Amino acid sequence: MSTKAPAAPAKQQQEPRLPNPANKKLFRTIEPYIWIAPSIILMVIFIVTPIIKVFQLSMSKVTRAGLVKGYNNFENFTKVLKSPTFALVLKNTIVWTIAVVIISTVLGFLLALVLNNKFRGRKIARAIVVFPWATTLVIQASVWNFIINKDYGTLNTLLMKLHIISAPVNWTPNPGAYFAWEIACGIFVTIPFVCFCVLSGLQSIDSSYYEAATVDGAGYFQKLFNITLPLVKSSLTVSTVLNIIYVFNSFPIIWTMTKGDPASSTDTLVTYLYKLAFYNGKQGEASAVSVIGFIILLTCASVYMIYTLRKGDDDL
Numbered sequence: 001m002s003t004k005a006p007a008a009p010a011k012q013q014q015e016p017r018l019p020n021p022a023n024k025k026l027f028r029t030i031e032p033y034i035w036i037a038p039s040i041i042l043m044v045i046f047i048v049t050p051i052i053k054v055f056q057l058s059m060s061k062v063t064r065a066g067l068v069k070g071y072n073n074f075e076n077f078t079k080v081l082k083s084p085t086f087a088l089v090l091k092n093t094i095v096w097t098i099a100v101v102i103i104s105t106v107l108g109f110l111l112a113l114v115l116n117n118k119f120r121g122r123k124i125a126r127a128i129v130v131f132p133w134a135t136t137l138v139i140q141a142s143v144w145n146f147i148i149n150k151d152y153g154t155l156n157t158l159l160m161k162l163h164i165i166s167a168p169v170n171w172t173p174n175p176g177a178y179f180a181w182e183i184a185c186g187i188f189v190t191i192p193f194v195c196f197c198v199l200s201g202l203q204s205i206d207s208s209y210y211e212a213a214t215v216d217g218a219g220y221f222q223k224l225f226n227i228t229l230p231l232v233k234s235s236l237t238v239s240t241v242l243n244i245i246y247v248f249n250s251f252p253i254i255w256t257m258t259k260g261d262p263a264s265s266t267d268t269l270v271t272y273l274y275k276l277a278f279y280n281g282k283q284g285e286a287s288a289v290s291v292i293g294f295i296i297l298l299t300c301a302s303v304y305m306i307y308t309l310r311k312g313d314d315d316l
Contacts, residue, residue: 051294054287054290054291054294055287055291057283057284057287058076058077058284058287058288058290058291059071059072059073059074059076060072060076060284060287061075061284062282062283062284062287064281066283072284076284076285076287076288077288077291077292079285079288080285080288080289080292085264085267085272086272086289088264088265088267089264089267089268089269089272090269092179092265092266092267092268093248093268093269093293095179095183096179096182096183096186096247096250096254096268097244097247097248099183099186099187100183100186100187100190100243100247101190101240101243101244101247103187104186104187104190104191104193104194104243105194105236105239105240105243107187107191107194108190108191108192108193108194108195108197108198108239109194109195109198109236111129111191111195112194112195112196112198112199112202113202113228115129115195115199116199116202116203129191129192129195129196130192130196131192132188132189132191132192133189133192133193135189136252137189137250137252137253137256138252138256140185140188140189140253141182141185141252141253141256141257142256144181144184144185144188144257145256145257148171148172148181150168150169150170150171150172151168153168153171155171156168156169156171175258175262175265175266176265178257178258178266179258179265179266181257182253182254182257182258182266185253185257186247186250186253189253190243190246190247193239193242193243194239194243197235197236197238197239198232198235198236198239200235201231201232201234201235201236202228202232204231205227205228205231205232209227209231210223210227213226213227233308237304237305237308240304241301241304241305244297244300244301244304245297245301248269248270248293248296248297249270249293249297250268250270251270251271251274254266254267254268254270254271255271255274259271260272260275269289269290269292269293270293272289273286273287273289273290273293274286276289
């Protein structure tokens with residue numbers, strides 16, 4: 001008589017495992033850091049590390065071949081600060097930065113007010129304004145060099161055809177005149193950036209503010225100073241701080257137009273430290289100039305932002 005084997009017990013259906021609340025909370029905590037980790041790593045590699053290296057070189061004795069021969073404390077800074085050329089270069093840098101930033105900000109703001117109005121061809125006008133900003137600075141500086149050239153420059157050709165002048169004019173008779181043309185070029189290529197920063201702020205202003213002001217009898221300038229300027233202050237702050245950084249560190253315009261010559265009379269800190277490092281082989285002193293420029297730039301930008309933000313908080 002055959003016996004049947006006992007039947008295998010039915011497999012019990014497993015209940016789904018619920019996620020651990022503690023693990024879920026931990027993931028939510030660290031998730032933002034996971035997303036920004038690649039950016040932080042890149043910043044450390046390409047920004048923080050070079051800055052630390054420059055600070056080290058500024059206090060080191062470096063040979064022409066680039067070999068570090070130990071620390072020499074602040075000897076590089078002493079040599080730089082005692083050089084009469086550095087005083088001239090620092091003055092040029094201050095004049096260059098202040099002139100370009102202030103004039104381009106004023107003109108860019110006025111241009112943004114014009115482009116914010118509705119008129120036929122506004123899109124084309126906005127596209128034209130972008131061109132100087134979209135073109136590389138080397139090309140812009142080369143074009144300006146061609147325009148002001150005495151022998152074949154387009155400025156002399158145009159003025160002679162209009163019978164305003166009878167003979168070609170030397171527009172760069174001295175280093176000061178050449179430096180003024182460099183400032184003009186810097187202003188020209190910076191205006192579009194300011195214009196579109198302000199324009200983005202203008203387009204975010206609700207038209208009801210102006211309608212209410214019109215009902216109250218406010219004029220154009222009252223609306224400008226009491227509505228427009230306060231509401232685009234944040235855009236102006238961003239554009240001004242970025243302009244200070246970009247203009248202070250601008251290299252292509254001055255290097256393309258004059259290379260800082262003659263005798264460093266049109267040099268700024270950036271072109272001056274480039275000459276020290278790659279023309280004169282003084283990498284330690286060049287690093288010291290870079291650190292001085294970094295400290296000046298950091299101080300100016302920080303003071304401006306703190307003053308602007310505090311003033312904005314006081315107005316609220």
